[in-house]
Amino acid sequence: MSLLKKPATQWVVLGLINAACIYALISSPISFKKNVGYHTNSHQWLEDQNQLNTEEYLTIGEDRLTLSAIESLNGKLRNATVSADIIRSNQGNLEIKIASTKLSQDSELFAIDKMPDLFFRRQYIGQEGSTLNYSFLPTSDDNTVCFYLHEFGRLRCMNN
Structure with missing residues (x-):
């Protein structure tokens, strides 16, 4: 049973890391200031x-x-x-x-x-x-x- 938990935990951690990377790309600030x-x-x-x-x-x-x-x-x-x-x-x-x-x-x-x-x-x-x-x-x-x-x-x- 513990063998099934380790891969599942790893997939959850990898999924969270990927989600964080995608969020960082989407929410990164624009490289210029408007009306400046x-x-x-x-x-x-x-x-x-x-x-x-x-x-x-x-x-x-x-x-x-x-x-x-x-x-x-x-x-x-x-x-x-x-x-x-x-x-x-x-x-x-x-x-x-x-x-x-x-x-x-x-x-x-x-x-x-x-x-x-x-x-x-x-x-x-x-x-x-x-x-x-x-x-x-x-x-x-x-x-x-x-x-x-x-x-x-x-x-x-x-x-x-």
């Missing part, structure tokens, strides 16, 4: 040895994501603001649909011969109705958010 502005600066060297400087701001609300960027190249500035509706949100993942894009006009900053890859990625982001998928990664700092943008293979970290 995140910010980052980046620098990219172009083929002609000029440097493109970018300052980005990201805010994620209940059902809206807004990304604003200021870029400078050779003393010229360009602004871009992208607003998107959140289609799906779950445990660190967001699927968004671009609702509107507002761009300042400066052909020098988006000269296709200087940065073709960057130009084509921006064409997709600027297209209303495009969908993007973000996966948020855990960070040790509550003031930092890191995400991977699947459509571009881009990893970005920002601070608030």
